[in-house]
Amino acid sequence: MMRKADAADQPLVAGILAQSFSDNLSVNYVTAGTDQQLRRSALMNYAVKVCSLFGEVLISEDAHACALLLYPEQKKTTFLSLLLDLELVWNCTGISKALAVMKREKAIHSLQLSGHNAYLWFIGVNPLFQHKGIGSRLLSEVIAYCEKQHRTVILETSTLKNIPWYKSFGFQTYATLDLGYKLFFLKKEFSATVSKF
Template sequence: MIKAELKDKTTVINILSSAFDDNQSVNFIVCDDEKREQRIKALMAYSWEVCLLFGEVWLSDDKRACALLLYPDQKRSSLKSIWLDIRLIIQVIGLTGIGKILKREAQIKKIQPKEKSVYLWFIGVDPQYQNRGYGSRLLKSIILSSEQKPIILETSTLKNLPWYQKFGFQIYGQLDLGYTLYFLKRGPDN
């Protein structure tokens, strides 16, 4: 596992955009119009920027898989984070989607644990290399480097639940948003 550098931004955005193209949670956020593909890339660029400010971006050694980690206890409002949020609204959500996204985020925050944790925001593998162990190796490395903090995540992809559970993640909640969003946590001792 290698820490992503600025030169890796396009690689990370491309991996995540293609890996999450049909993801229910991503498509809930992204305004569905003729610019949908551009909007997904803009969402991943936003996520990259936020993780550079308040987390880390990791790549597999071969750069076929990546993960965006956020440290919620480090997240602060700043001019840059406000500007990123404004760009997210303009480029991804659209003005008409603000209400539903704010409601969704408030519901998610109620369920997420308040303890210090590592938030695994996105983990993705280039689709042409999926199901070959790239994601598993990256997730193992993330678990080993989490410094004894719990790791939390959400997924709307039912088929991914057994994969996360194989690594010690347990479902601790779910939310109905017109699709089911599952909340998973892996304690430091799992």
């Protein structure tokens, strides 16, 4: 069973994601440079804090897997969100790369679906516990959770081997973007006759 992470869980969640996304092309683009591991940790800390403000941070009961959901209609510019953005530039991208990352994010955002969505920003499993079905259980729970809220689940992945896994849960590719590597945009929609809970 998953639960909502609390403030004490945030370092654990960021650590799981930093480890499980070490080979991800999209993450590595943003975190490229010296001290890439520290930059990746800074990116994941940023994502956890943003989802704490404008979405949800979910963690498996055994604390081996986690997911970050962002609700786009809730995301807004606040003093705290601006501070987080500055912290990301300082600790992750650096000023010299910030403009390129912003241009990339604008291109990604232009292809994201609008509407009542749950953006599955990251889902990851501690590498010591991968390939044991933990991630699949968590994704099933995330999907059920979003279905109860009548939210389409959207995500992107640059990891080709993950696409069949997502498709096995009913996700469909709806767009691709060439960023020097291919980024795939996927969605999981629910029928209009979803029962209300």
